[in-house]
Amino acid sequence: MPAPVAIDRAAPLLMLPGTLCDARVFAPMLAALNGGPAMAGRTVHHGTMTGYDNVHSQAGAILAEAPPRFIAVGFSLGAIVALHIAARAPERVAALVLIAGNARAVPAADCPMRRAIADLAPEDLVGNVLWPRSVAPSRLNDAALRASIIAMARAAPPDTLRQQTELALTRNDKRARLASMAMPALVLGGARDAIAPPLLQQELAGGLPCATLRMIAEAGHFLPLEAPDACATALGDWLTTGHTPIERSSPMEVS
DSSP: OOOOBOOOSSOOEEEEOOTTOOGGGTHHHHHHHTTSGGGTTOOEEEOOOOSOSSHHHHHHHHHHHSOSSEEEEEETHHHHHHHHHHHHOGGGEEEEEEESOOOSOOOGGGHHHHHHHTTSOHHHIIIIISHHHHSOGGGTTOHHHHHHHHHHHHHSOTTHHHHHHHHHHTOOOOGGGGGGOOSOEEEEEETTOSSSOHHHHHHHHHHSTTEEEEEETTOOTTHHHHSHHHHHHHHHHHHHHOBOGGGGGSOEEEO
16 A cells, blocks of 8 residues: 655644635634644644635735745635645645635636626625525524624625635636646545535546545535534544545545
8 A cells, every 4th residue: 555645744724715704614623623633733824815806816915925835725715726826836835625626617608697696795695695505405494504604704804705706707727737736635525515516526636646535424515614523533634644545546425
């Protein structure tokens, strides 16, 4: 069996949240990790996902403020930006953690609709329009989960939704670049994700040369909030034990 590829034990985590999210989207997962061996001596930094309306400028701004070398942990739009950062500055990215990510570009035919819904009130978008696709079917009546997602949207600075919509729409298709991203990568997906479904997670993990795929059972798109303990287990195990090449062909489902 090939030897595991170790993860840099000193590299800080750089957290990149999704659309209309903030550090709270990672808080339960990080709380579950805190005090464990994976976090021993490791610091956590939170990247800013606002201020620019194209993904290349946003990636550059994040790099300007980031530690010299880091593990990029991106959720949803944050995972998309993390891929752009890894392609732009691979020497600074010790490892990648892509949660509910997507290497594809937005189809041109979808752009007018995406821009139109960006005119909605942020809390209406996440709490009503996107809610049925944002979580697993079993969590659709979870009022506390819905309220936590709406609270982040309401707290977002003015113009965030428009800017982040443009971040998503200006991204490049990264599938052809995945093979050049040789750093260890963890791809975390929700088995019931309707926005970034398992097929896209398998595509990411299959394209990255040093990727481990973990699918979280009965979780939807907001898996860090729906299943923080399972996400923490998958992330903690990977940070501690590293990537084993044989795992590429045998994704594990974590409950």
